[in-house]
Amino acid sequence: MPKELNAKSPENQVPTMLDVARRAGVSAMTVSRALKKDGRVSDATRERILAAVNELGYVLDQSAGSLSSRKTGFVAAIIPSINNSNFADTARGITDELENTGLQLLLGYTDYTAEKEEKLIEAMLRRRPEGIILTGGTHTDHARRMLESAGIPVVETWELPPKPIDQVVGFSNEEAMALLVRTLARKGYRKFGYIGGTTSRDTRGSQRRAGFVKAIEELGLPPGRLVSFGVPPISIEQGGQAVVGMLERWPDTEVALCVSDLSAFGAVMECKRRGIRIPQDIAIAGFGDFEIAAYCHPTLTTVNVDCYGIGKQAARKLIQSIKGEDNGLSQEIILTSYRVVERESA
Amino acid sequence: MPKELNAKSPENQVPTMLDVARRAGVSAMTVSRALKKDGRVSDATRERILAAVNELGYVLDQSAGSLSSRKTGFVAAIIPSINNSNFADTARGITDELENTGLQLLLGYTDYTAEKEEKLIEAMLRRRPEGIILTGGTHTDHARRMLESAGIPVVETWELPPKPIDQVVGFSNEEAMALLVRTLARKGYRKFGYIGGTTSRDTRGSQRRAGFVKAIEELGLPPGRLVSFGVPPISIEQGGQAVVGMLERWPDTEVALCVSDLSAFGAVMECKRRGIRIPQDIAIAGFGDFEIAAYCHPTLTTVNVDCYGIGKQAARKLIQSIKGEDNGLSQEIILTSYRVVERESA
DNA sequence: GCGCGGCATGATAGCGATAACATACATGTC
DNA sequence: GACATGTATGTTATCGCTATCATGCCGCGC
Structure with missing residues (x-):
């Protein structure tokens, strides 16, 4: 405890509303009223009460108050x-x-x-x-x-x-990811990959993945290449590892969609490190429109959500x-x- | 409210411990004991109580409890x-x-x-x-x-x-930033710049800046170039803008230290966008060792803190x-x- | 001058739990 | 069998505050 404590309150006790009331020469009820905005108390009394509150360093006990007021x-x-x-x-x-x-x-x-x-x-x-x-x-x-x-x-x-x-x-989330697929398909991409986490812990991640699969099917594109890597939420580092795995297995992938901007960012940085050009060699998109998406280099195509x-x-x-x-x-x-x-x- | 509410509790009332007690045919005190780990209650009674708790969907009211137990x-x-x-x-x-x-x-x-x-x-x-x-x-x-x-x-x-x-x-924070300056001075850098926020709202930022100035002086280096940009916490975007301003005013700056990794990251990305090579044209360091520091490209020199x-x-x-x-x-x-x-x- | 409304304040009774003590019964010891 | 001991449970009194109703006082109108 702060060392000043004993100097302030000799009994090592936090003051209650009753202490304030006594010091101000009023009842506890009046103190209670004085401390809320809508309380009807005369100005003189309120002043005396606030002075007492200050002298004692009193802070309202809301847990007691809410028990009584049921709020x-x-x-x-x-x-x-x-x-x-x-x-x-x-x-x-x-x-x-x-x-x-x-x-x-x-x-x-x-x-x-x-x-x-x-x-x-x-x-x-x-x-x-x-x-x-x-x-x-x-x-x-x-x-x-x-x-x-x-x-x-x-x-x-x-x-x-x-x-x-x-x-x-x-x-x-399903529709949002499907919209991203359709938008990129319109730009000419045909061989899509998806990078996400391994389990269904992240339900939004699963929904995005489902939206990806659905949109690919509806567009009649070659089946999407699905990479699951790491326990959600997958990190920047895992995004980098996942894209490497994807390119090893399916070197002709044209665009990789990631479950979030963090993994997409990791994928982008790992590619740059390996001299893989973005978007010429592989295009990458994220999800969420995090701040880094707008300021990393190259900037990240993504889905903006009104968080x-x-x-x-x-x-x-x-x-x-x-x-x-x-x-x-x-x-x-x-x-x-x-x-x-x-x-x-x- | 959930529509099922009325179906569950006809009086639209959340059950209390007494309701549970009555249903289990015991006193409230016994319910209280049954619900804490150290409570001494017979197995049969506890079972009956837990059943009642389940049937009623009872959840302990901790605010009432803490008033009584003063915890x-x-x-x-x-x-x-x-x-x-x-x-x-x-x-x-x-x-x-x-x-x-x-x-x-x-x-x-x-x-x-x-x-x-x-x-x-x-x-x-x-x-x-x-x-x-x-x-x-x-x-x-x-x-x-x-x-x-x-x-x-x-x-x-x-x-x-x-x-x-x-x-x-x-x-x-002062010493930590000074250590960064000394480390980089040992690598041969002499013309140092510092990028931070404008006000003293961020006290740790001010301390880092003070440590920067102090270390530069102690090493007898040319006075550091101080750029203040934006209200703390300064963002990725502001880091990029600040480094541009620094290079316009002091084009010969060799290394820019930033108040945090976010601004350093912004500075790095902005330089890459402009074709400024890092660290050859200008070196950049951050503070905090955020996850992006290790995975961006180029990776970021920084100060790791045991957050x-x-x-x-x-x-x-x-x-x-x-x-x-x-x-x-x-x-x-x-x-x-x-x-x-x-x-x-x- | 009486009654009335309005305002400031007080007294009392909980809010829903738990601490502390009390009670009841079973068990063990000699 | 009397008494100590222990375990399971109940009873009572708060915890610190606020809702509610009661009280006292003032000024006003007729």
Whole structure:
């Protein structure tokens, strides 16, 4: 503990509202009122109370308050990883939208596993959030049950779950990847490869892969060459290794689509290191439009997703539901935009 | 709310421990005991209770529990940005160390401003964390006062604050940057430039810059060329713009050191785009050893910092203090390691 | 002068869990 | 069989705050 502690509070005790009340010569209830914006307290009293608060270094105990008022003042958001700028943008969108609502964000990450997600959801629900934002639509049965009986609004994001729990703000990863394939096919590419992770842990990755396969079929192109490499989320390094493997096995591949910009970036850099020209020898495209995609050399063709907007809109829906402005539209699904960004690499 | 809600709980009410107790035919206290690992309850009773929990979809209300037990079961950590893989690594270190302690992490970010930090600290303290981890040693007076009277252990990280609040886990950013300068001077570089942000919002950035200036002076080299560009944290794009500005003003610059790997990466890519050879025409070095540093082309010379270890050790200290294994060593300062990683760019 | 509405403040009763103590019953010891 | 010991469970009293209702006071109109 800070050494100053004992000097400040002789009994080694954090002051309570009652301490403040006594010092200001009022009741605890009046202190409580003085500390909220809508409290009706005379100016003189409020001043005395705020002075006492300052002298004691008092900080409201919100956990006690929320037990009484049955409002905890926070919402939970669960993302796969904080080390991914797409999800960080979503988190930022949520935070921005929450600003000035008095709600705080409690953030957790799952490392892309449903088990961690389940544990995290339970840990969050124990603290009684007023709403919860999830990434993706795949959850364990137990997680679904807990969410359904929690009595709070739930928003699933980043995908279009076949069986939504409650509300949805997202887009079809399958369609987005298919759009990328069609766009590149129109540019003349015919021999497509796909680089992604090995397991289905990353459901959005699986959906993108499915969209790739579907689009290739629909266009009547030669079957796509699928490389699975590494446990999702696959890294920059793994992207480089994967593209090497792809070129060894199928040297005539014309364009490699990657599950994310990070792996695409790794692939591009590894090719440059080996003197393989991009896009002449092989074209490469990513997914997500991370900041590096626009500034690496060559710049990266990719699919831009409205990450920030997903967060903003998810938070907005949640706030509406919490405030009861729901109008029974809770099952409405909000589609967010995506678009192919054509740059130098493909 | 999920539509299934009404089907599950007719009164639209989340069940409490008492509901579970009644259903299992025991008292609330026995339910409480059955739900914690160390609770002493007969197997038969526990089974009945767990069945009731399942049927009702009951989830413990931790905010009520912590009011009673005076333990909230979480620690707070405040980082400048979640969109920075260095701090994300620190967060991961904290989470990993917290695993199996029963403590949860509540994460917040300040966008590098002391005002947001102050608001965030107050918001966190309201929820009564059992400990708090901060980034950096610069805080508003009010923030310091709140932390000092909160009665919980505090760990400041990533720097060596001149006036620590409590405990410290970090390193000297000044010394680390000076080490980079000395290392490169030994390789023969003499005309040094420095690229960083414009304001002092990023205290670690300012310290690195100071270390740069100091080392140049001590080595008796020509005065360093300082470019300030953009509000911290400076982006990839701004790194590229800054290096262009530097070369316009001081075309003979031999090596540019950047406040972080992101700006260094931007500088490298912009040079490649312009046909400026690295490191022959200009050498570039970064700071932080982000993943891209090792895999971009050319690979980036940088300073590796033990981000993950900072998080691990900060959490470990915190846990010790919380458990009271403090031994009065609370003022001990833990130094974490850093080292120059020489790669292709300088 | 009486009653009324409006405002500032106080008193009381929980919110949902757990700590601490109390109780009941089974087991073991001599 | 009496008593100590131990285990499983229940009872009661908070934890620190806020919702709700009660109170007292002021000024106003008729």
